[in-house]
Amino acid sequence: MISLRRMLLSGFAVIAVLGTVVLLILVGLEYGFFSATPPPLDATLAEIVDHVLIPLLVFIGLTVIGSILVIRAATRRLEHVAALANEASARGEPFRAPLEALPREIHPFAEAVNRLTGRLERHARQQEAFTADAAHELKTPLSVLALELDRLPREDAAPLKAQVHALSELIDQLLLLARSNNPGGQARQSPVDLDALGQRVVADMAPRAIHDGKSLSYENAGAARICGLEEALASALRTLVDNALRETPAGGEVVVRAGPGPQVAVLDGGAGLDAAALERFKARGVRADQGGAGGAGLGLAIADRIAEAHEGELETCRPGETGLRIRFARSLPPQD
């Protein structure tokens, strides 16, 4: 790693060595040390100490101290700006490095970074706008489809309606994902209580689980609050519960456990995915049961991206338990 301080110190060491040699030669010539009749050695040494070593040490010592102070002041400013950037990121806000707080020499670098983050933000904004338009455009034909299905006999329409519903949820998820990736967008990030989130999702999904002869329950193991887009997080958690319910045989139980700390786990009564299988699902958007009725496949991959947009990671609970969990890197301080 390159350190400014180390570069400076080695520079000064070189200057000290070269300077000493040059001065020694000059002093030697001046006092005729190299002539046929050199002066006595101790007198020469005293001259060298007086006129070379002491001034050189004083000069270099002061310069080193001064330089270190300058570097420290510059580093402090950089650290301050880095802290501002971290705070903005924790609040989910866009960030521009304030040039006035930085030394002029660093401006070209800071400007380049600002341009880069600006481009990323613009990209995220366009992505959200595009997804929102696409979602809007897709939902109208889907509504037409849903109403057309309504003309069919009820038992024929039911499975098709389920597919329309799944497709519409997928569109919502994509939109939520685009929103989570656009921190400067209209959907502002806010504190999300993982305890409340878990209860809400379990309450939403329990009727279906009960209908399918499975049980769904909730546990709070000391959940924290995080900063994020509640709708997107709820959708990601719903996907995990949905997958877990599918993996669990009738009569089995799925448990949603919030905490400890900034994480939510969904434990299923099935075989559970191991890390390698999970990576495959994340990458390819394959669903755990490889097809079948309802659900449109991309679920886990989108849930993973939503977790990622919240500085979280979707991982397997194996080998301890079977199930999946999302662990977030950052939590908010507890509310008082």
Next chain:
Amino acid sequence: MRVLIVEDNERLSALLAEGLARRGFSCDAAGSLAGAADFLAVTEYDVLVLDLGLPDGDGVEWLRSLPADHAPVLVLTARASVGERVTGLDAGADDYMVKPADPDEIAARLRALLRRPGTREPALIEVGALHFDPAGREARYRDAPLRLGRREAALLETLMRRPDAVVPRETIENAIYSWDEEVSSNALEAVASRLRRRLAEAGAGGLVHVVRGVGYYLGEVAE
């Protein structure tokens, strides 16, 4: 019941009108805000179904401009986020549904909107073949009366008022205990199990489900 559908997609509004007609509503369809205003000028509607993105303006603005005594409005739109729902409801919508919506649910919500004025207590709460009389505190399954204690009756009533939803434990406790009563941690479980027993005796077993960590849920009740 007369419904005005304001929706610019003609296919969609025709299908919606047809679907609602099958469920006993009579519908007119307007393709724009100006068209809707024309319909409203000559006819009195019981309820409006409003799309938000219309060719001649935004439905939210139009909602704000409606007179205070307008018929109830159900917004039916593709705008799905919480913020958009809040904006719609704040602008004066009485209910908000996101496309694609199930016609059964649209019809149910329209009926609920039409019931809302006066919001008088229904004389009898019915869920399938379960009946509860809130005034007399009596419950019946099919024709058999259920002999319930005060708390069991309150639990059943709370669950029956929100069928299809998990009712949070706290809501139930607030409904069945007065504020100064000491509630032990498993008291609600005991009430629920007595209620289950009474229901099973009447032939309605397996209805009250616990959703551990959240609350209770009344399962599907046969007609």
